[in-house]
Structure formats: C-alpha cells, structure tokens
Amino acid sequence: MTSRVRCYQTSRTIKMTFSAAFSTSLYTSQTSLLSSKNSSNKLFLKTCSLFPSQARKKLLFQPLRYNGFSTERSCVGIVKAIQSENWFKNVEVFTKEHVAILLAHDVAQHSNKFIQEKGAFTVVLSGGSLIKYLRKLVELTNAESIDWSKWHVFWVDERVVPKDHLESNYKLAYDGFLSKVPIPPVNIYSIDDALEADGAADVYETTLRRLVKNGVIATSENGFPKFDLMLLGMGQDGHVASLFPRHSLVKEDKKWVSFIKDSPKPPSDRITLTFPVINACSNIAMVVTGAGKNGAVYSALRGDEKSDKLPAGLVSSEGELKWYLDIGAASMLFKE
Numbered sequence: 001m002t003s004r005v006r007c008y009q010t011s012r013t014i015k016m017t018f019s020a021a022f023s024t025s026l027y028t029s030q031t032s033l034l035s036s037k038n039s040s041n042k043l044f045l046k047t048c049s050l051f052p053s054q055a056r057k058k059l060l061f062q063p064l065r066y067n068g069f070s071t072e073r074s075c076v077g078i079v080k081a082i083q084s085e086n087w088f089k090n091v092e093v094f095t096k097e098h099v100a101i102l103l104a105h106d107v108a109q110h111s112n113k114f115i116q117e118k119g120a121f122t123v124v125l126s127g128g129s130l131i132k133y134l135r136k137l138v139e140l141t142n143a144e145s146i147d148w149s150k151w152h153v154f155w156v157d158e159r160v161v162p163k164d165h166l167e168s169n170y171k172l173a174y175d176g177f178l179s180k181v182p183i184p185p186v187n188i189y190s191i192d193d194a195l196e197a198d199g200a201a202d203v204y205e206t207t208l209r210r211l212v213k214n215g216v217i218a219t220s221e222n223g224f225p226k227f228d229l230m231l232l233g234m235g236q237d238g239h240v241a242s243l244f245p246r247h248s249l250v251k252e253d254k255k256w257v258s259f260i261k262d263s264p265k266p267p268s269d270r271i272t273l274t275f276p277v278i279n280a281c282s283n284i285a286m287v288v289t290g291a292g293k294n295g296a297v298y299s300a301l302r303g304d305e306k307s308d309k310l311p312a313g314l315v316s317s318e319g320e321l322k323w324y325l326d327i328g329a330a331s332m333l334f335k336e
C-alpha cells in the first residue's frame with residue numbers, strides 16, 4: 001500500500017491531500033469522524049478505535065484524513081500512527097507556524113482546565129526551539145483567557161550555568177516567554193545556579209518535595225510528582241530532557257531529579273528530571289520539528305526501540321502523550 005502526501009498553502013487555507021489506497025467508505029468515515037466538532041466548536045480529534053481491525057493494520061502510519069480547515073487553527077494534516085491492533089499514538093503534523101498555534105491553543109486549554117479543577121497549573125518547560133513555539137501563547141491569548149497568577153513553572157532539565165548565561169534554559173524561557181506574561185516570580189522554579197550540578201539537583205528535588213507536600217504539585221499513584229503538563233523537545237539523537245542515549249541516567253528509577261556531568265551535548269553539567277517523573281505527568285506535549293529528527297521520530301513512534309538507545313521511545317504519560325510534528329519531522333511516517 002502506498003501513500004503520497006502533498007501539501008500546499010494558500011494565503012488563508014492550508015490543505016493537504018493524500019493519495020492512498022483507502023476504500024471510499026473507509027475514507028469517508030475517517031473524514032467525518034476526525035473532523036467532527038465538540039460543543040465549544042473547537043476541533044477535537046477522535047481516536048480510530050472504531051475502525052475494523054484489518055483496516056487498522058493497513059493504516060499503520062498512513063494519514064487518516066483529508067484536512068482542509070480554513071480557520072485560524074488550520075493545520076496541515078493529522079496522522080494517527082497506529083502501533084498495533086489495540087494501541088495508537090496521538091500525532092499531529094503541521095507547518096511550523098501551526099505547531100505554535102495549536103500548541104498555544106492546547107496549553108491554554110490545559111491551563112484553564114487545571115485551574116478550574118484545582119486552582120493551579122503546573123507546567124514543565126524544556127530548552128531548545130520549544131520556547132519559540134510558545135510565542136503564540138503570548139500573542140494569541142488575551143489577558144482574560146489565562147490566569148497566569150495560578151501558573152507554576154518548572155524545567156525538565158537545566159544546564160548548570162548562571163541564569164544570565166546564554167546557555168541557560170531559564171534565560172531562554174525568560175527572554176522568549178516568561179518575561180512577557182505576569183506569572184508571579186515566586187512561582188517560577190529555576191535551579192540554584194550558585195551550586196554544582198549534584199547540589200543543584202538535590203535542592204531542586206527538595207523544592208519539588210515541598211510543593212508536593214503542600215499540594216501545589218499532585219502525586220502519582222507510585223509517589224512521584226505528577227505535573228499537569230510537560231512540554232518536551234527531542235534531539236536528533238532521540239534524547240529528551242538531559243537523558244541521552246545509552247547514558248545510565250536513562251535507567252534512574254528512584255530519584256526525582258538527577259544530575260549529569262558528562263553530557264554528550266554541551267554544556268556537560270546539567271540537572272534533569274528522571275523518567276519516572278516525566279512519565280507520571282498528566283499530559284506530555286512532544287514538540288519536534290525539523291527533518292533531521294525524522295528517523296528518531298519514526299523509531300520512537302513505531303515503538304520498536306524501547307531501550308536506553310532511544311530515550312524518546314521511553315516517553316509515555318499517565319494521561320495523554322501528544323506529538324506535535326512539522327512536516328520535516330513527520331516525513332518518515334508517510335513512507336510506508
């Protein structure tokens with residue numbers, strides 16, 4: 001079965017057409033299923049669990065719908081990458097611009113939901129290009145739509161450098177996002193940059209434990225902190241946070257926060273949340289762009305490399321794990 005993906009863009013509308021061996025009836029049902037709207041008239045995505053099992057098998061990594069929304073939230077296409085008969089992954093493919101738009105929309109929704117439910121929103125940031133994709137959150141939302149005073153901001157990893165250093169993930173986030181929104185400074189949990197990596201990791205874990213104790217951060221069933229939303233980037237090598245391929249830290253299963261002094265990607269000294277904490281999150285947004293990452297994306301989504309060789313393949317979530325990809329990062333998904 002072959003599938004061809006063609007994307008084109010007009011000034012107002014972005015469309016994607018698929019040439020695939022879908023049967024007419026199957027195609028129709030996918031289209032109507034996946035483009036239905038919920039009560040608030042926002043696009044929402046239904047799973048493909050209604051499809052017959054033989055169809056699911058055929059559709060492995062095939063784009064499941066034609067998508068031509070002309071709203072400001074229009075996206076390029078949506079792929080439901082089905083892993084097996086009873087398991088699928090939530091993947092959306094956009095232009096880079098629309099990664100930012102949809103991410104902003106989803107973050108705002110999570111924020112409103114958690115603040116309504118429990119009076120606070122705990123969100124974990126990464127470094128890298130992810131921060132640039134948060135710009136739409138500032139641009140697209142007005143003051144009333146997000147209660148920034150209830151936000152609590154953490155980092156999944158941080159380079160052990162002064163906060164005003166060019167390599168600092170805090171500085172990156174502050175310059176690109178945090179300085180533009182009224183989150184109380186006391187709710188922004190950056191590392192203690194006066195300490196070495198080991199001390200900084202210990203202090204960060206102590207902070208998390210305090211916040212779990214006083215109820216700001218929820219707790220998972222197995223006792224790990226359970227953040228509301230984690231925004232994760234991924235390196236070309238498949239690293240997430242500062243958990244690098246084949247590094248012993250990938251297997252850390254007790255500590256909440258650990259440190260690394262031999263990071264393959266400079267700077268060498270970093271602190272990082274561990275996998276039990278990452279995977280305990282209520283929601284994880286994996287935001288991955290660029291064709292250089294298509295191989296790691298493909299392997300992580302196929303799920304055939306579940307080892308320390310590919311940390312991204314070990315990311316799961318107690319709640320929802322959603323991948324936001326641009327066309328480059330998704331390009332290998334369309335090949336089968």
Ligand SMILES: O=C(O)[C@H](O)[C@@H](O)[C@H](O)[C@H](O)COP(=O)(O)O
Nearest residue numbers: 126127128129130233234235241
């Ligand atoms: O600490 C780091 O070295 C970065 O934070 C890194 O982990 C980054 O998040 C990924 O490499 C994705 O980065 P890009 O999205 O910029 O490729």
